[in-house]
Amino acid sequence: MVQSSIIPNISVDCVIFAYDKGLLKVLVRKEFIPTAKGVELRYKLPGNHMLFNERMEDTASRTLLEQTGARDIFMSQFSVFSDLDRLMRNADEYSWIKNNGLIHERVVTIGFYSLIKLNQPKKIKLIDRAEWKNVDEAFDLIFDHKDILNAALKQLRIDMLLHPIIFELLPQKFTLGQLQHLFEIILDQKFDKRNFRRKISGMKFLVATEEWQEGVAHKPAQLYRFDKRLYNKHKKENFEFII
Amino acid sequence: MVQSSIIPNISVDCVIFAYDKGLLKVLVRKEFIPTAKGVELRYKLPGNHMLFNERMEDTASRTLLEQTGARDIFMSQFSVFSDLDRLMRNADEYSWIKNNGLIHERVVTIGFYSLIKLNQPKKIKLIDRAEWKNVDEAFDLIFDHKDILNAALKQLRIDMLLHPIIFELLPQKFTLGQLQHLFEIILDQKFDKRNFRRKISGMKFLVATEEWQEGVAHKPAQLYRFDKRLYNKHKKENFEFII
DNA sequence: TCAAAAGTGTTAGAGGTACACCCATGA
């Protein structure tokens, strides 16, 4: 891809969430920023400038593919960030990215958030310098990327109550305990186990498989899966997901 | 403002809603497009290219001010439109806007929707060629503006259930009948009058004034107002609006 | 045998839904 095909004033930034070992993770890229005090390690969200022959969704897919090696990842455009000083809040960060030659003084960025299954079925291969960070430990992000992350989380919290997107973070087959726990960590709110399961069991599109957990030091849980077809049938009547 | 300060690839389009005589209106601009068959009357949403020294909200405010003469109008950024052919789906429309000299081949537009009080308290003065159209009669919009309008409506329907924004469309003092009717026409759904009023009366931030409707050919209704302070107090406990 | 999560019912209260009549006003 040639340099000239880049739209200089528009970029797409991706907030890629994953659920791993009971924690909500976000994908960040390590960057080493030279400052007066020496080289500082900072993080940024993955992103790219939009190309002239791309829709914003294409730029987002390209970024996801580039960072994780995965295609067909769930993504949702949630907000735009256009503050005049968004790249210039910190002089060191700005001169660093300016020196990388990729950037115009004024870049409006379109925020996408993505949900990705870490285990199955697609293999995830992070590129060099990309890493998963716990969402609540991702503070030292450059530019306005912390704002973007917070806005993504806020949108995710709304969307997950209205649409069945939470399953994008879980393996194909999961336990109700995992499902409940994932709700709890994203919403930062505890649910009563029995009430949660009663509500869930009213959802016809959550179907029990004949498989059980293995190798756990407690009573193994039955595995469930999300049935998209059943969901599409039922949502017409039920209007939406609504947990 | 000089031409050179325009960012050529980014625009903001505004879907401005209003409630008038029991109908939901949207502001459109008349455009006369020369075609092989003669001059055709088409409509477009108001919008502007972003300037280099503007945030997207500034571009939106500028557009609102320019079209209606009003400031401090409620607005909300809801989506971005970046399809490659979004300005070129129709050759006549494209050559018309290209001849107006304002446009680059590739423009990504940021969609805002606005809610505006037609009667009070600010005086609305539409500029030439702007007019209110019933939302369900706004079909012949150019470019992808019909898509933008539909997306705005969809977002409005979600937002109005979660946040107390519906009052932005009503006069400062309104009847419960108006409020219910406005819900009904936006959501395209009927509500039971008694149940609606019971629910409403649980909302402490909707306060009855000591004024009544005048000049109506039926029993005059009591006027209510939305109290933002009370809302801000109560929402902490109640989490949100949620109708 | 211990620790850890799975799995399961009941009750009380709150909130939702469905439904019909009289009232005040201007035309």
Added chain:
DNA sequence: TCATGGGTGTACCTCTAACACTTTTGA
């Protein structure tokens, strides 16, 4: 006096919230 929307109460039912114990497994 008629048409129009305003204003009101009740009964049923569903959903929510709160709560504790037994089971199965690996370590």
